[in-house]
Amino acid sequence: MYLISGAECFDPSPRGQVDVLVAGGQVIAIVEPGTLNVDAEQIDARGKILVPGLVDALTHPCGGGGEGGFGNRTAEIDVETFVRAGVSAPVGALGTDSIGRSLDVLYGNVMGMRTQGLNAFMLSGAYRVPAPSLTGDIARDIYLVAPVVGVGEVAIADHRGTQPTAQELRRLAAETQLGGILGGEGGTVLVHVGAGDSRLALLREAIEGSDLAPSVLYPTHVNRSTALLDEAADWALRGGFVDITVSTTKELIAAGDITAEQALRRLLEAGAPAEKITMSSDAGGSLPVYVDGELVGLTAASPGSLSDLLRALFADHADLFPLALAAMTRNPASALRLNAAGEIREGTRADLLLLDPAHGVDSLMCGGNWLLRHGEYLN
Template structure:
């Protein structure tokens, strides 16, 4: 049992200075500072002095590649697997794993093993079936069955559109895939979303609009990511959010990609809000482990790997320099992606909810402590697994 006291609390909405009582795997009570002093004295509760810290839900990273990514450009361009410590040090307690371009040299079975390994070590990890390709690869031979029967599977992705690396799906193919995925989620009571990788092609989100036209599907079933690839795409993303869909900003980038037209996450967030996009429909993910290709005259000349560290780095930067965007970005890394992927117990601090908690130290500019399921995985900068 833990009494966490003195921190400025975000649930992810700002709640002021609150104390939390954690017992077992859950948050069992929240109250004003000093509310649980007697509990700390009478029970076997450890008091955690969090004065000067920011207490918030653990990050829900809606797109990660724990078994590595890349592969375009040949065998020497595959990125490495991501270990649990990397996610924990970034404050990510609910990574959502996916395949990308390469679903031949990498498999859903390997991804499943990575995700289940992270669960065994305490993270609230999930995965997506499928990959860039359509028809989408699956674990059971059927996408709806994957979502319904395989517990960490909460959807399909990242399915590529507007990208030469994809299989150029038609609107009818995407509509059918979305319907199958949604069916699995309805039956399972969780998940059922298609995460859509949007490339640099001029068609941008047209295929999403075409897939919905004449169907009974909600825009929220199709969840586009990398929407900060260009201003034109970002403006279409604002319209998608206004129609009721979720849109995802990729926080990891490189100077080369920004020079080529990528919009930084801070600028993208502000532009979406100024265009009228509802804040609750905006998410931010790291694309951790995914390759960040560097092209010169259309030729791949190198790769770097995206990192989950980009997420807490953005939060700390906004807290000090653009505090008006801080709670919006925090919700975009916690409550909103949990809603987009229909995750039942992630992305919020609530009484009776899973105790996935993150303590940020704004003075040190660092992730200080991370709790997952009521257990400390990182304590005062020390990794405990």
């Protein structure tokens, strides 16, 4: 049992200072400071911020890239990297390469993360349509294979995708949703949106005239351009979720990428409901490195981009902090229909993150167990 006291709590909504009692892997009580007298280890969290463990809706734990050949593949991401980033619930996916990297390998990677304490999930499928699967059937994957909660990232508006039709995307969404309905969790198609001029047109065409809700198709990388971001605001107003990619580079920003902070503000100013906006790191995805305008290599996106953004917002843009935090916790859990992630509530799994306003991630608890204490990795 642990009694965490003295922290400023966001559940992810602001709660002020509260005491949080954890036992048996769950949050047992959230009370006014000093009102509990229990035989538990006392955690003095004064000066810290207590938030839910981060839900990173798009990561590539097996590595990403590969579009330029075998030499352009990024490395696998280990558990410690996610833990030090404050991510308790990474959602793993393949990407462009579902040949050199398979769903079997991704499954093993995700199950390994679960064994080491993380509340990890995965997506079946990849860029390609028809989508590859573990069992030969997308709905069966989601219904029967525990860590699988959806399909993705399926590529549209991108020359690297297989150019699916609206009917193909609609059928995939229906199969994915069915798996989630039967399994009681998951059932969303995460959609990679490339730089093509069609942007979200295929999503609109797939939903129009169907019985599907927009929320079953979940576009990511929507801050790739202002035009795409404006279409994303409309998608959110229709009831869909939209995902901002936090990891970027100065070269990508110069080419049109919008920073996560600016993208969040623009979506809100366009009327997009805050609860429909999410943020992910695209961890393991390949990012270009240029020297004097020449491509000299690739680096990998980091899950730490999420907690880095939170610390910066808390310091300089406090109005955005709770909105960005919800976009990294409650909202992606809702978008992916995850039952045990994204909030601090009585009776829920104890995935808790302590942030130091000056230094970032201080401690991370997953399922009631400390994986990181005061910067020391405990696994």
